[in-house]
Amino acid sequence: MMRRNKRIDVLMLLLLCGTFSRCNAQSSYGTDQLVLTKTIPLPGVKGRIDHLDVNLKEGIVYVAALGNNTLEVVDLSTGRVIHSIGGLEEPQGIGYIPQTGEVFVANGGTGDCYFFNARTFEKVATIHLGSDADDVRYDSAAEKIYVGYGSGGIAVIDAVSHRQVGDIKLPAHPESFQLDKGLNLVFVNLPDAGVVGVADLGKSMLVGKWANGQISANFPMALDTARHRVLVGYRHPARMLVYDGRTGKELSSGVMTGDADDLYYDEATGMVFVSGGAGAVSIFRQEGEGAYKQTANIPTRSGARTSLLVPEWRMLVVAARASSGQPAGLLIYHLPK
Numbered sequence: 663m664m665r666r667n668k669r670i671d672v673l674m675l676l677l678l679c680g681t682f683s684r685c686n687a688q689s690s691y692g693t694d695q696l697v698l699t700k701t702i703p704l705p706g707v708k709g710r711i712d713h714l715d716v717n718l719k720e721g722i723v724y725v726a727a728l729g730n731n732t733l734e735v736v737d738l739s740t741g742r743v744i745h746s747i748g749g750l751e752e753p754q755g756i757g758y759i760p761q762t763g764e765v766f767v768a769n770g771g772t773g774d775c776y777f778f779n780a781r782t783f784e785k786v787a788t789i790h791l792g793s794d795a796d797d798v799r800y801d802s803a804a805e806k807i808y809v810g811y812g813s814g815g816i817a818v819i820d821a822v823s824h825r826q827v828g829d830i831k832l833p834a835h836p837e838s839f840q841l842d843k844g845l846n847l848v849f850v851n852l853p854d855a856g857v858v859g860v861a862d863l864g865k866s867m868l869v870g871k872w873a874n875g876q877i878s879a880n881f882p883m884a885l886d887t888a889r890h891r892v893l894v895g896y897r898h899p900a901r902m903l904v905y906d907g908r909t910g911k912e913l914s915s916g917v918m919t920g921d922a923d924d925l926y927y928d929e930a931t932g933m934v935f936v937s938g939g940a941g942a943v944s945i946f947r948q949e950g951e952g953a954y955k956q957t958a959n960i961p962t963r964s965g966a967r968t969s970l971l972v973p974e975w976r977m978l979v980v981a982a983r984a985s986s987g988q989p990a991g992l993l994i995y996h997l998p999k
Contacts, residue, residue, distance in 0.1 A: 711729070714969070762821060933946070964986070
């Protein structure tokens, strides 16, 4: 995520709203839909926490501790940090590569992307992307890593050979993006350009733009691949919009938690989870064709923007930064059976 613009974003929120707790605040309700079962401390971690990924086989979560310049390796079964990789430069995007047993880390400070052996934690390869390497998506079937970076691009990297094999040029820095393999498209949030971009994966080029209109700061995104629906979270004002991925038509709009940075669609339940720095997770459920209704607003912690949905375990992991005397930690929530 583009560092300069994010700071401006935060300052604007503070000036306009006073605090995150008052800005776009909603009352808590529906708390039976997501239950806090455990809090895992992240000892010594300071500053903002960015994205996460999971090693399902080993039960390990990898945490990009951006403000701490570390990658935290957390064992969910023991509830402990088992390793911390230091010497990073504002780590942002994370991807676990099961075929090679490696962890991919995108550094915003330098644009360097590192591959680490997931067992020894040794660095095995480096790819330089120029600047602000950010969000990461891994296409496991094609063994390709997609990384948003710089003032406008998504790099395509071969996960096995550790080589960049493609590049999609964009008009602004990309925030969250999603691959729709059925449509052979990638949808990408471009908040500085005021649009949601649509790129052709085969041609590696932008083929469409959906204007944001009267709302702005589109950061998180999720995808309903079966219905080709694109779910986009906006910060000004805090709303979730749902688009038809084939036409760009807006299908639904609803209020959500403020300062959102991660958004997930769970195919098994049809539920949508949005985590925001305003200190809550908003939950939506699909009602009818194209309509989504908010059914819960679960309190977390102020500043806890990022999260990770692990549908195989019916789990949502929320990353909470150190603040107000509370240490950094992972808040482990479960969906009741």
